[in-house]
Amino acid sequence: MDVYAEVQSSDPAELINSPFGGRYCGPIPPRRRISLYRAIALSFYTDKNSTTPDIFEGRYAFINESEYEIGQPVIGSPCSYVINFAQKRTGAIISPTYPGAYPKDMSCTYQFIGKPNQRVRIEFRDFDLFFGGPHCPFDYVRVYD
Structure with a gap:
């Protein structure tokens, strides 16, 4: 099964232009996926020579995107925010598709201004x-103070 979780357009013809989110097979289910935008697409393929009676089963839900609006969005970035004390004194910060698997090649910033x-x-x-090792060569959170 192929997952496209960063689909910006609901037009099926545009799916080919969407970043590929992952390919899954075998008995271990993929982690929860939450779309980065308003659409997600799954492609399911089988070998015509062998099938089993139970292929897969899952659940879906449409959730409110306001849960992912952490502060004032930074124009041009799907996941960067400025959080100003005057607008919100406390709150939660979450990665763009939390608690699902996070998208590849993302760069998000959260700037807190008191x-x-x-x-x-x-x-x-x-x-x-x-x-990826003791020096975090791949995925990391960097904090500036």
Whole structure:
């Protein structure tokens, strides 16, 4: 099964231009997927010579995208935000498709701006990035203070 989770257009002809989200086979189901935009597409293929009675089963739900709007969006980026103390004093920060698998080749920024004499506290409650070695050569979160 092929998954396209970054589909920007609901036109099926545009699917070919969407980033490929992953190919899955075997008995282990893929992690939860949440679309980056308003559409997601699955392609299912079988070998005509062999099939089994139980192929796959899953669930879907349409969820409100406001859950993923963390602050003021940065124009030109699907996942960068400026969070200003005057608009929101507390809240949650989440990766673009949390708790599902995250898209490939993403660069997101979250900039927190407080007033004078304020500090910003950040606490991670769930953290599962690909570990490529002790120096994090692939996926990482970088914090600037």
